[in-house]
Amino acid sequence: MLSSEGKDESFFISVKKGGKARDFIMRKVCASDMKHNLAEMKSHVLEEISKVSTSEELDSVRVRYLGRKGEISVLLKHIGSLAPEERPEFGAAVNALREQVADAISRRKDELDKLALEEILHRDTIDISLPGEVYEIGGLHPLTKAMREVASVFSSLGFAAYESREAETDEMNFVKLNIAPGHPARDMQETFYLSDNTLMRTHTSPGQIRGMLSLKGKLPVRFIVPGRVYRRDPTDASHHPVFHQVEGLAVDIDVTFKELRGVLSAFMKRFFGQEVSTRLRPSYFPFTEPSCEVDISCMFCKGKGCSVCGGSGYLEVAGAGMVHPRVLVNGGYDPGKVTGFAFGFGLDRLAMLKYGIDDIRLLYGNDRRFLSQFRGL
Ligand code: PHE
Numbered sequence: 001m002l003s004s005e006g007k008d009e010s011f012f013i014s015v016k017k018g019g020k021a022r023d024f025i026m027r028k029v030c031a032s033d034m035k036h037n038l039a040e041m042k043s044h045v046l047e048e049i050s051k052v053s054t055s056e057e058l059d060s061v062r063v064r065y066l067g068r069k070g071e072i073s074v075l076l077k078h079i080g081s082l083a084p085e086e087r088p089e090f091g092a093a094v095n096a097l098r099e100q101v102a103d104a105i106s107r108r109k110d111e112l113d114k115l116a117l118e119e120i121l122h123r124d125t126i127d128i129s130l131p132g133e134v135y136e137i138g139g140l141h142p143l144t145k146a147m148r149e150v151a152s153v154f155s156s157l158g159f160a161a162y163e164s165r166e167a168e169t170d171e172m173n174f175v176k177l178n179i180a181p182g183h184p185a186r187d188m189q190e191t192f193y194l195s196d197n198t199l200m201r202t203h204t205s206p207g208q209i210r211g212m213l214s215l216k217g218k219l220p221v222r223f224i225v226p227g228r229v230y231r232r233d234p235t236d237a238s239h240h241p242v243f244h245q246v247e248g249l250a251v252d253i254d255v256t257f258k259e260l261r262g263v264l265s266a267f268m269k270r271f272f273g274q275e276v277s278t279r280l281r282p283s284y285f286p287f288t289e290p291s292c293e294v295d296i297s298c299m300f301c302k303g304k305g306c307s308v309c310g311g312s313g314y315l316e317v318a319g320a321g322m323v324h325p326r327v328l329v330n331g332g333y334d335p336g337k338v339t340g341f342a343f344g345f346g347l348d349r350l351a352m353l354k355y356g357i358d359d360i361r362l363l364y365g366n367d368r369r370f371l372s373q374f375r376g377l
Contacts, residue, residue, distance in 0.1 A: 038093050041071070042100065049104045055112050062105050072098050139375030143244060143363055146351035147226055150246055153270045154224045157263055159248060162214075162223040164207030166230070170197040172206035176330040177287040185286045190232035192241075200230035204247035205287060208323070208342055211249060212331025221251035221333075221340065226347065237359040244347035249323070251333055251340035257290070257322055260341035264320065268296050272354060275302070279314060288321025288342055299353065308353075315353060318345030 045065055052058045065072045075094045079087055140148075151161050170181075179185045189202035207225030215221055225247035233239040250259070265278040276299060280292040295316050298309035305311040320343035325335035333340075348360050355374065357363065362370050 038075075038097055042097050045101050046104050049101070049108050052108065053112075055109060055116075058105060058108055058112060065101055066098065066105070072101060136372075137375065139371065139377075141363075141371065142351050142355050142357065142374045142377075143347065145374065145377065146347055146354060147244070147246075149271060150267075150347065150350070151224065151226060153267055154246075154248065156270075157266060158222050159250075160223040162207060162211040162225050164201075164204065164210050164225050164227060166201055166228055167194060168199055168201040168206050170199060172209055173199055173201050173203075176209045176327070177205050178324050178326050179286045183286065192230050192232055202231055203229050204245040204344055205342070207247050208249045208287070208327065209331050212251065212328075212333060215332075217332050219252050219338065221249060224248045235361065237361070238349075240348070240360045240364055242364065243360065245344050246347050248343045249340060250342075251323065251328065251331075251338050253338055255339045255341055257341065260320060260322070260343065263341075264294055264318070264343060268317075271350065272296065272299055275299075277303075280320070283319065283321075285319055285321055287324050287327045288319075289324045291319065291321035294318035294320050294343065294345070315349075317349060317353075318343050320344070 045061070048061055049058070052061060062070075064070055067073065072094065076091075076098070079091045079094070082090055155161070173191075174183070174186060175181070191202050192200040194200065204225045204227055207227070211223050211225060212221060225245075227244065228242055229245050230242055231239075233241060235241065248263070250263070261278070261280060264280075268276050268278045275297075277297045279295040279297075281295060283291045283293040285291040293316055295314040297303040298306060298313050298315050300306050300308045301313065303313040305313045309315050320341065323340035323342050328335040328338065328340060348363055351357065351363070352360065355377070
C-alpha cells in the first residue's frame with residue numbers, strides 16, 4: 001500500500017500462522033490488515049497469559065510482547081510509517097492493546113503470587129496435634145544452692161569469698177599449717193599425691209595461708225574459702241573422695257574465741273533456722289590453738305536423740321579454733337600484734353542435713369530423678 005506521498009506504508013507485524021505464539025511470523029502487511037490483526041493478536045496473547053503457570057513463563061510472555069523488541073513495541077514504532085490519517089486510530093488501538101496486555105500480565109502475576117503463597121502455606125502447615133519436644137526446666141544442684149547460701153550468710157557477716165586452688169603443694173597443704181613431714185596429723189587426711197610434693201588439697205585450710213599472703217599484712221582479714229577437697233577415703237554413705245569444705249578466717253587486733261563462737265552460732269541459725277543451737281567441744285588441730293569441734297543440735301529430733309544424730313541429739317559439722325601463732329607468721333602476720341580464728345566445715349554434710357539427703361553419693365551421681373527434686377527449692 002502506498003501513501004499519498006508514495007511512501008511504502010506497509011510494515012512488519014506479527015501475524016498468527018499456527019496455534020502457538022512462536023508461530024507468529026513477521027511479514028509485511030498493510031495498515032488495513034491492522035484492526036483484524038490486533039484483535040487476533042489480543043485474543044491470542046490473553047489466552048497465552050491465562051495459560052502460563054509460573055512467573056518465569058509469564059515474564060517471557062511479557063518480554064515477547066512488551067519488551068523493547070517485543071511485538072507490540074515494534075508495532076508502536078511503526079506508527080510513524082502509516083499514512084497520517086491512519087495514525088491516530090491505529091496508535092490508539094495499539095496503545096489500548098498494550099495496556100490491556102500489561103494489565104492482564106499484572107493480574108496474572110498477582111494470581112500466580114497468590115497461588116505460590118497458598119502452596120507454601122499448605123506445604124508448611126504445622127501439625128499441632130503432634131507431640132512436641134519437652135524441654136525440662138533445669139535447677140541448681142543442691143550443693144550449688146547450699147554454697148550460694150553459705151556465701152551469702154557469711155557475706156552479711158562481713159566475710160569476703162576467696163577462691164584458692166585445688167592442686168596444692170605439700171608445703172601449703174601441710175607444712176605451713178604446722179603439719180611437718182612425719183607429723184601424725186597427716187594420717188588424719190589420706191592424701192592423693194600428684195608428685196612427691198604436689199597433691200590434691202585435703203582441706204581448704206591452705207586457703208588460709210594463700211588468702212593471708214595475698215592481703216600482704218592488711219587488716220582486717222575476714223574471708224571464707226569455699227571449694228572442693230580430695231581424700232583417699234573408701235566411699236560410703238558419708239564418705240566420697242571428692243567433697244566440699246568452707247574455710248573461714250578472721251584475723252585482726254583482739255579477735256577472740258567469743259567472736260568465733262558468735263559467728264558460728266549466727267551462721268548456723270541463719271542457715272538451718274533459729275531453733276538450732278551450736279555447741280563447741282575441745283579438740284585438736286595442728287593449725288589452731290585452742291581447737292574445737294562444732295556441733296549443732298539435731299534438727300530431726302530437736303535434740304532428743306534419733307538415728308541421724310546417733311542418739312546424741314547433736315551433729316558434728318565443723319572444726320575450728322584460734323589461729324596458731326606459727327600459721328599467722330606463715331601468712332605474714334605478727335602473732336604479737338594480732339589474733340585470729342578459723343573454722344572449716346563440710347558443705348556436703350550441711351547440704352545433706354538441710355535437704356534431708358541420707359547418702360553423700362547422691363550428690364555426685366547426677367541422677368536427674370534425684371536432682372529434679374531440688375528444682376525451685
Ligand atoms: N581443716 C580441718 C579439716 O579438714 C578443719 C578445720 C579448719 C579445723 C579450720 C580448724 C580450723 O578437718
